[in-house]
Amino acid sequence: MFSKILVANRGEIAVRILRAARELGIKTVAVYSQADKNSLHLAFADEAICIGKGPASQSYLNISSIISAAEVTDSDAIHPGYGFLAENPHFAEICHSCGIHFIGPSAENIRLMGDKIQARKTMRKAGVPVVPGSKDKIDTKKEAAKIIKDIGFPVILKAKSGGGGKGMRICHSEISLAASLHTAQTEAEAAFGDPGLYVEKYLEDPRHIEIQIAADSHGNMVHLGERDCSVQRNHQKIIEESPSPAIDSQTRKKMGQFALKGAKAIHYQSVGTVEFLLDKDGHFYFMEMNTRIQVEHPITEEVTGVDLLKLQILIAAGEKLPFRQSDIKFRGHAIECRLNAEDPKKNFMPSPGKIDFCYFPGGKDIRVDTHIYSGYHIPPYYDSLIGKIIAKGDNRKEAIIKMKRALGELLIEPTKTTAEFCLQAMNDADFKTGKYHTGFIKKFIDT
Ligand code: ADP
Numbered sequence: 001m002f003s004k005i006l007v008a009n010r011g012e013i014a015v016r017i018l019r020a021a022r023e024l025g026i027k028t029v030a031v032y033s034q035a036d037k038n039s040l041h042l043a044f045a046d047e048a049i050c051i052g053k054g055p056a057s058q059s060y061l062n063i064s065s066i067i068s069a070a071e072v073t074d075s076d077a078i079h080p081g082y083g084f085l086a087e088n089p090h091f092a093e094i095c096h097s098c099g100i101h102f103i104g105p106s107a108e109n110i111r112l113m114g115d116k117i118q119a120r121k122t123m124r125k126a127g128v129p130v131v132p133g134s135k136d137k138i139d140t141k142k143e144a145a146k147i148i149k150d151i152g153f154p155v156i157l158k159a160k161s162g163g164g165g166k167g168m169r170i171c172h173s174e175i176s177l178a179a180s181l182h183t184a185q186t187e188a189e190a191a192f193g194d195p196g197l198y199v200e201k202y203l204e205d206p207r208h209i210e211i212q213i214a215a216d217s218h219g220n221m222v223h224l225g226e227r228d229c230s231v232q233r234n235h236q237k238i239i240e241e242s243p244s245p246a247i248d249s250q251t252r253k254k255m256g257q258f259a260l261k262g263a264k265a266i267h268y269q270s271v272g273t274v275e276f277l278l279d280k281d282g283h284f285y286f287m288e289m290n291t292r293i294q295v296e297h298p299i300t301e302e303v304t305g306v307d308l309l310k311l312q313i314l315i316a317a318g319e320k321l322p323f324r325q326s327d328i329k330f331r332g333h334a335i336e337c338r339l340n341a342e343d344p345k346k347n348f349m350p351s352p353g354k355i356d357f358c359y360f361p362g363g364k365d366i367r368v369d370t371h372i373y374s375g376y377h378i379p380p381y382y383d384s385l386i387g388k389i390i391a392k393g394d395n396r397k398e399a400i401i402k403m404k405r406a407l408g409e410l411l412i413e414p415t416k417t418t419a420e421f422c423l424q425a426m427n428d429a430d431f432k433t434g435k436y437h438t439g440f441i442k443k444f445i446d447t
Contacts (some may be wrong), residue, residue, distance in 0.1 A: 001317050002026050002077040002101065006070045007045065009081030010060060012371045012387055013293070014041035017079045020309035029073045031066060033059035035379035040371040047073055054381045060084045063091055070100050077101035077316065083383060086292040087114055087163070103316040105270040105291045112266060113289040117160050117198050123286045126265035128258045131277060131285040133200035141178055144199050148177070151201045157181065159188035160196035165235030167191055170202050205437040206277040207246050208232065209284065211259035212300045214271045214311055220321045221263060223256040224304050225330055227296055230438050231425060233348060238418060238441070239425055240296040241335045242303050245396060245434025246278060255284060262286065271297075271312045295338070295385065298369060302334035302392045332392055333399040337407065339370070339387040341378050343416035344445060351416040352378040361409035365392040365402050378415065386417065396434065400426050421445075 006029040007017045014030060018041060021028045030045035035054030042048040049069040052059035059065065061084055070078055078095055080086040086104065089111035095102040104110070113119045117137055124130045132151045137160055138144045148155055157180055159167035167188040169180035181197070189195040207230040215221035228244030229237040243252070259274035273290040297308045306328070315321070342348040355376045360368045370387030372378070378386060389406050393399030407423045424444060430436050 001319075002313070004029060004046075004073065004075045005077045005079055005103070005313070006031065006066070006073060006075035007041070007079050007081065008060065008066050008085055009079070009083070010036050010039060010041060010371075010382065011385065012369045013081040013083075013295075014039075015044055015371050016369055017081060017309055018044040020307065020313060021079075023307075024310055024313060026313070029069065029075050031060075031069050033379075033381070035381055038377065040373060040376075049073065054379060056084065056381060063088075063094055067094060067098055067100070070095075071098070075100065077103055077313075079103040079313070080292070082292050082295060087290075089114065101316055103270075103313055105268055105272065109266055109268055109270075110291045113291050115160060116158060116162060116288055117196070119288055120198070120286070122266060123262045123289075126262050128262045128286045129284065131200045131203070131287060134198040136198075137196045138199055139197075141181055144177060144181060145174070147199050154202040154204070156200050156202040157184040157197050158200060159184070159192055159194070160198055161192040161194040162188065163192070165232075168235060203277050203279045203285075205439050206230075206279050207244070207437050208237070208275065208287075209244050209247065209255065209278050210273045210275040210290075210294075211255055212271070212273055212294075212297070212308070213259055213263050213268070214306075214308070214315065214321060215263060215268050216315050216321045217269050217318055218320050220324070221260055221268070222321060222323065222325045222328055223259050224300050224306060224308075224328055226252060226255060227294075227299055229296060230436055231431075231440050232438050233441050233445075235438075237296065238338050238340075239335065239422060240299055241333065241396070241399070242299040243330065243333065251278075251282065251284070258286070262289065270315055271308050295388070296336050298367060298388065298390045299334040299336045302367070302390060303330050303332055304328055305331070332394050333396045334390060334392045335399045335403050336388050336390045337403060337422035338385060338418060339389065339410075339412070340384040340418045341386045341415050342384050342418055344418060344421040345416075347445070348418075350380070350384050352380040352384075353415065354378075355412060355415050357411065357413045359409070359411040360387075361389065361406035363405075366390070366406045367392075372412075386412075386415075389419075389422075400432065 051065040085091040089107040092107040185195040212224040231239035367390040391403035
């Protein structure tokens with residue numbers, strides 16, 4: 001087992017990892033930027049080291065600062081969290097070459113799944129259904145048109161090295177294709193340093209359903225059910241729930257089997273997520289695999305009772321999965337609402353600055369994962385996620401009631417957050433009946 005873990009992240013996920021490490025009896029090191037000197041995660045770690053200035057490129061993305069911090073503190077493992085360096089294969093390689101364990105899958109797996117075209121190829125070869133579209137990178141309108149001849153409009157152009165919902169363009173006709181191709185390439189180059197694109201059939205009003213998997217280094221692998229992440233804005237998740245109200249047990253089983261098939265094909269080791277799109281006719285297709293812990297992992301923890309962070313650490317330390325597939329039992333229903341420091345009334349504009357006062361809900365079946373507190377200053381440099389509220393019920397109806405109660409108790413002043421929007425969603429007739437899709441949010445706001 002590791003003796004000391006350095007957490008190469010910030011915010012709520014840093015707090016979450018530090019808690020897991022402490023429960024495992026492992027010493028911890030927090031790293032922080034100058035803008036995060038008053039961040040809660042520092043208080044939860046045994047040691048804390050400043051790694052640079054506020055902008056992420058000068059701190060949380062600065063590999064040499066992070067590796068130096070690990071060496072100075074004699075840390076034997078690094079947990080990357082999500083975002084920042086979590087899916088950077090180069091970082092995983094550097095950790096290994098410095099004799100530091102990277103808590104995640106192999107650099108090869110990260111690289112393979114990070115290249116969306118290679119990921120699609122690999123899954124197709126493994127027999128997993130993949131969204132119809134390109135087999136290779138497309139550079140020209142002619143190449144795109146050739147594929148579209150087979151799959152038809154509408155299509156979605158995506159960045160091959162993409163992520164975070166960035167650089168996607170929906171095209172309904174030849175005319176929009178010509179204009180979108182160039183802008184998508186420019187956007188992809190700016191965001192990911194790679195202009196490479198691919199094209200996929202654009203599924204109308206699908207649901208985003210993902211399967212959580214866990215695999216150890218001894219050849220054992222399980223899935224931990226699904227999460228429905230269809231409430232999104234700009235292709236970014238806002239509300240997630242498990243189980244999905246959209247699938248029956250047969251589809252659930254098939255999705256789980258395909259997720260495992262894909263992960264086995266690449267000899268995956270660690271926790272990970274296989275994302276699918278489910279169309280209106282009940283067909284589902286592989287979209288991508290995320291080789292890290294996800295923001296929405298708590299809902300899986302709530303319905304399975306498995307601590308995914310501890311599991312991820314134990315797997316990286318070479319331990320065997322403590323259960324088999326038949327031991328995984330799903331109990332009740334969990335919903336997560338993301339609290340972003342954004343103003344839904346102003347087109348979700350970020351609202352950084354000081355939080356004068358905050359009070360979090362509690363009571364039975366309510367979990368709050370956050371790093372904010374009264375008097376905290378939200379720095380302008382990072383993601384706007386300031387916390388997550390997770391409600392659990394014996395069934396979906398009860399989970400919604402509990403989430404409504406929790407959101408009603410929440411106070412964050414004067415910062416504008418997505419809480420009110422989430423409450424609106426909980427009261428919505430379509431959400432209540434579970435009949436929603438990735439375009440759900442459009443009825444509340446113009447996205
Ligand atoms: P990223 O990695 O940037 O988050 P994803 O490929 O995971 O991008 O897609 C994010 C979201 O975009 C999906 O959850 C879905 O809402 C939408 N999307 C992606 N591909 C398609 C598609 N082929 N058809 C319809 N919607 C899509």
